[in-house]
Amino acid sequence: MAKELTTREENYSQWYNDLVIKADLAENSAVRGSMVIKPYGYAIWEKMQAALDTMFKETGHQNAYFPLFIPKSFFSKEASHVEGFAKECAVVTHYRLKNDGKGGVIVDEDAKLEEELIVRPTSEAIIWDTYRKWIQSYRDLPLLINQWANVVRWEMRTRLFLRTSEFLWQEGHTAHSTKDEAIKEAELILDIYGKFAEEWIGVPVLKGIKSPNERFAGANETYCIEALMQDGKALQCGTSHFLGQNFAKAFDVKYLTKENKLEYVWATSWGVSTRLMGALVMAHSDDSGLVLPPKLAPIQVVIVPIYRKPEQLEAIREKVDGITKELKTKNISVKFDDRDTYKPGYKFAEWELKGVPIRLAIGPRDLENGTIEIARRDTLEKEVLQMADIAEKIDHLLVKIQDNIYQKALAFRDENTFYADTWDEFKDRVEKGGFVLAHWDETPETEVKIKDETKASIRLIPIDGKQEEGKCIFSGAPSKQRVVFARAY
């Protein structure tokens, strides 16, 4: 049929692309590298937003909104920050079009801006320029702000959700009176990201810090969470940066201490993006389609009626109404798929493709026996249950599915996490995919050489990682701790 998926084994990235499009999550747009997020995909993103937003607010953060445009001069105040983003910025130079006299339009050269505007690739610059006015005293701190926004990074090669020129994200920007407090904030957010990834998306993540090479432009330390995808490649799922006083100094943001001394503030910034949608798809889905964790599924239960005559459909509808009401009181989202244009087999396949966690089927046989067929998307198992307490049973099953998806992903990661102690072993392991823990001499030169030769980068240096004597896999120099290598998206 038209909706056949490429299998993961045939071509993993083709499978991913097919899946995103056929499950109706997103599609390519007329604009290079920019996608249209379709209602079903956006509904998942909204669920992600809601969960994260709640966690941010529970930890004292507030939402605000800053401009899309950043004056070019603002953007160049923090040197390493510019360097990191300069190559991928969209720039606004004019503010008006005019007729070209041939039925088209051209840029009106008379409408040239005095100063070009940069479409934000991230908002540190405009936000820190604003914070200068907001912060005077230690009483104004900490300042804990988050913004939900779109940003633009002019990427060379793009892939739906994983890397698009424009993407949606949240970016937190906080200001603190002490270094310690700022570091604690960066760590707190990392914990929130980790919790969200594991408990909502159902993806186990490693937590750690980035090597200086992989650090955010303008940060003193970058904390991150990394997940392993089914093809053995790593995906960075979120980052939290300790920015030191870099932006405070660049934008002259100072506060008066209790002792009436003028000090620069300490900063963090942190973000997760629609890339999480990519992680969600790649971590759990199979050759039949999407597998959504119940906590993020826009539709948690779909009910497919099976009938011959209109009277049967009406009898089924009556039963279904009862079930639907009960499920709704338990905050479970239900869809009754009573479309007359498709047969049950088609609907089963379609809802599997879309990853709905639980499917109920109800037909004349069930009406007679007081039963209902229940099918799990994660295991594709079917079972006929007594109708009594069905809402209760579904409620429990959703919890079970959420857990099973996570356990499966965790088992996969464990099976694909390796230790390497020799260079040959290392190269061999990296080739096969997965996380590879190995010793590293802590020099950027070695890191770059390893990447050149194996395409594997240091995904993270584990926080509180086990201290053990070892020798760098590449240079043989002494090392005190293993770091995590992998090929990455």
Added chain:
RNA sequence: CGGGGUAUAGCGUAGUCCGGUUAGCGCGCCUGCUUUGGGAGCAGGAGGUCGCAGGUUCGAAUCCUGCUACCCCGACCA
């Protein structure tokens, strides 16, 4: 930005080499009837600036030139 490829209906494609009827097919779509426990069947129907702009020719989807977009492989990245 470098290398390779593609562009024909909503989607997938045939035709292009070697110019010549009304551009063909599958899926999807619309109407009707029959169907409905794992991707329904039959009948009828709608839908095309052949990526864009020039050129060659009696005649261009087909040949030539330029442009644009997209895909794959590298360098950049959440």
